[in-house]
Structure formats: structure tokens, C-alpha cells
């Protein structure tokens with residue numbers, strides 16, 4: 001029998017990652033029975049992109065109860081703005097439904113703990129869609145650690161770079177407000193913290209961080225002038241904005257970048273909001289430069305950094321253990337061409353056994369979003385977890401809690417200073 005799913009939040013992610021695949025690839029096991037959003041325009045956008053949904057019932061957010069009553073879903077897929085996740089997750093659990101939630105599960109630790117409580121009292125289960133785990137390089141790292149290649153993990157060194165294009169996109173949109181996204185230490189870095197937690201089987205205990213807003217906000221060095229409320233599409237200062245100029249044709253003003261073109265196209269995609277708000281607005285209250293240290297219960301340490309305005313995209317990772325070291329780097333984004341000759345564009349893992357030599361492992365990449373992670377996680381979600389896999393990969397609410405509480409502690413440490421102790425509530 002097909003499992004009945006209702007989608008809460010008809011976001012871009014919902015359409016591409018869940019709605020289209022349910023209609024096109026998983027219709028034997030999954031049935032889409034309802035779409036819910038605060039914005040009726042999103043139903044039209046969805047229908048334009050995935051015409052097969054034209055007869056699926058739609059509901060405004062206030063009609064959540066009506067949707068449940070009329071459509072009787074078995075599970076909710078929660079893919080709306082981050083700050084609203086907790087409401088749908090907890091309401092779904094109260095009704096005994098399974099819940100699949102996009103990251104971040106919630107935008108703060110207190111809400112994540114509420115989700116954990118609700119799940120304990122429900123027959124429903126929560127899946128957290130940490131799709132980065134399914135990237136073949138990340139899976140291989142997990143397998144190598146499980147195989148004992150590095151012995152006991154003692155330290156992880158992870159530096160993430162989000163380029164001028166991808167990084168700026170967070171500051172054009174709702175994501176730029178702590179109250180909406182929890183901040184980038186949660187919205188984005190929870191992916192990274194989850195990877196480390198999963199690789200090393202780590203339960204975080206203490207966190208310390210520094211952070212700053214160096215590139216965006218009114219004091220960003222490339223701000224043409226200090227004004228609030230500008231929108232890229234009609235901005236009279238566009239030609240003086242380095243971030244815009246980088247992607248705009250001088251000939252006809254069109255965007256040489258599909259991501260920006262989609263944001264700033266003529267077609268309206270959201271009723272009361274355009275995702276081209278000025279990256280130099282004063283209201284921005286999150287950080288674009290973050291450094292953090294984490295101590296884990298098993299004795300391992302993490303030092304982490306994230307920069308959101310770099311010339312190219314990617315990360316550098318080293319995992320040190322008692323018996324060896326693993327290293328990998330990933331590069332891409334708008335600056336791919338300037339670093340392509342660094343290692344021919346393909347990602348590999350270097351393994352250094354502690355007393356001898358080096359092995360280089362080339363990991364075949366697969367197609368699809370997030371390095372091939374997106375199509376792989378969808379199979380586990382809609383077909384059930386692969387029974388032949390020998391380790392856990394599909395994340396649960398406890399994994400959401402662990403990743404979010406590091407991100408929340410990072411934000412709190414940046415703003416209030418000091419080491420944040422997670423040990424009293426961490427599971």
C-alpha cells in the first residue's frame with residue numbers, strides 16, 4: 001500500500017526534492033495527498049513546475065487541521081521556512097504521524113528538545129534529511145572510520161567556504177534573520193556539524209565560538225552606499241555593486257547566472273516577498289564569518305570555520321586519529337575554473353596510516369544534487385532504509401538535536417561569549 005504524504009511548505013526545495021520525485025519516481029510507494037503553505041501563489045508556482053500536481057488538494061496554513069482530517073496523511077514532509085518546522089513536526093507527532101523534516105529540524109535547542117519529547121510520546125517517528133551524509137565521499141569516510149583506519153578519532157579540522165554567489169544568496173533571502181533561520185551556524189552549519197557528529201559517532205559536550213559580519217550588512221566593504229530596503233532587480237546602484245556586477249551582462253543587464261536569474265526573473269514566485277533583498281541591509285542579524293571549537297563526549301575535538309564570501313566554494317577536511325589521518329578537499333562553485341587544475345576537478349580521500357606512506361582513494365561521484373546525496377537519501381525515505389547497509393545513515397531527531405545545539409551554542413557564544421555547556425541536556 002502506498003504511504004500518504006502531505007507537504008508543509010511548498011518551497012523551492014519541496015518542489016524539486018520531494019514533490020517532483022514523488023510524482024515522477026516514487027509513485028509506486030508514495031502518494032502526495034496535500035500541499036500546505038501560507039502563500040497561495042506557491043501552489044501555482046508548484047503547478048507550473050510540476051503539472052502533475054494540478055488535482056492535489058491545497059490548504060493554507062490555518063487549515064492544517066482540515067488538511068489532516070480530509071486527507072488523512074500517514075506522514076508530513078516539513079519543508080517550509082525553518083522557524084515554522086517545529087510547529088508542524090510537533091503537531092504531526094501529536095497526531096501520531098511520521099515526520100520527514102528538512103534541516104534544520106528547528107531553529108534553536110529548546111525547540112529541538114520539545115521535538116524529542118513529542119516524539120517519545122508519539123507512535124510517529126522523525127527523519128531529519130541530512131542529505132550530505134549520502135554524498136559518496138562522505139559515506140566512504142564513514143566506512144573508513146568504522147573500519148578502524150584512523151583508530152580512535154582525536155581531532156577533526158573542518159573549514160568550509162561558501163562562495164560570493166552562494167554565500168550572498170543567504171543574505172538576499174529570509175535566511176538572513178536569526179528569527180527565521182536560527183543563523184547560518186544553524187541553517188547551514190548544522191549540515192557540517194551533523195557530518196562530523198556522524199563520522200566520529202560524537203555527542204557534543206562543550207562549544208566555544210567567535211563570529212562576525214564582515215562582508216554583508218551596511219558595513220560590507222563593497223556596499224555602494226548605506227541605504228536600506230533596496231532590491232537587486234531594480235536597484236539604481238546595481239552597476240556599483242560588486243556582487244551584482246560579477247554576474248550581470250553589461251550588454252542587456254541580464255544575469256549570466258541561472259540562480260540569480262531565477263531569483264530576479266520577471267515572474268513573481270512569492271506573494272509578499274522577493275528573494276533579492278539587498279545584502280547590505282541593516283536588519284541582517286547573523287554572521288558571515290564563524291570559527292568554533294567543540295569537545296565531544298568520546299574525547300574528540302572539532303575545530304571548524306565557515307566563511308560566506310569566498311572566491312570559490314568547497315571545504316578542507318582532516319580527521320586525525322590514534323592510528324592515522326584522513327584528508328579530503330572539495331572545490332567548486334563560481335570559482336571552479338580557477339582551482340580546477342588543483343586536482344583535476346575530482347575529489348579523492350588521502351589516507352595516511354600513522355607510521356607509513358599514503359593511500360589515495362578516488363571516490364566515484366554520482367549525479368544529482370549535493371554530490372549525488374539527494375537522489376540517494378530519497379530512496380531511503382520513500383523505499384525504506386537499505387537493509388543491506390551495515391551502519392546507520394538516515395538521521396533521526398536526536399541527530400537534529402545534536403547538530404542544532406552545536407549551532408545554537410555557536411551563535412550564543414559569539415553573542416554572549418564564553419564556553420557553552422551542552423552536557424546537562426544532551427542525549
Ligand SMILES: NC(=O)c1ccc[n+]([C@@H]2O[C@H](COP(=O)([O-])OP(=O)(O)OC[C@H]3O[C@@H](n4cnc5c(N)ncnc54)[C@H](O)[C@@H]3O)[C@@H](O)[C@H]2O)c1
Nearest residue numbers: 009010011012013037038039061079080081082084102103
Ligand atoms: N537539505 C538541503 O540541502 C536543503 C537545501 C535547500 C533548502 N533546504 C531547507 O528547505 C526548506 C525550504 O528552503 P527554500 O530555500 O527552498 O525555501 P523557499 O524560500 O523557497 O520557501 C519557503 C516556503 O515556506 C513557506 N512558509 C513560510 N512560513 C510558513 C508557515 N508558517 N507555514 C507554511 N509555509 C510557510 C513560504 O511561503 C515559502 O513557500 C528550509 O528549511 C531549508 O533550510 C534544505
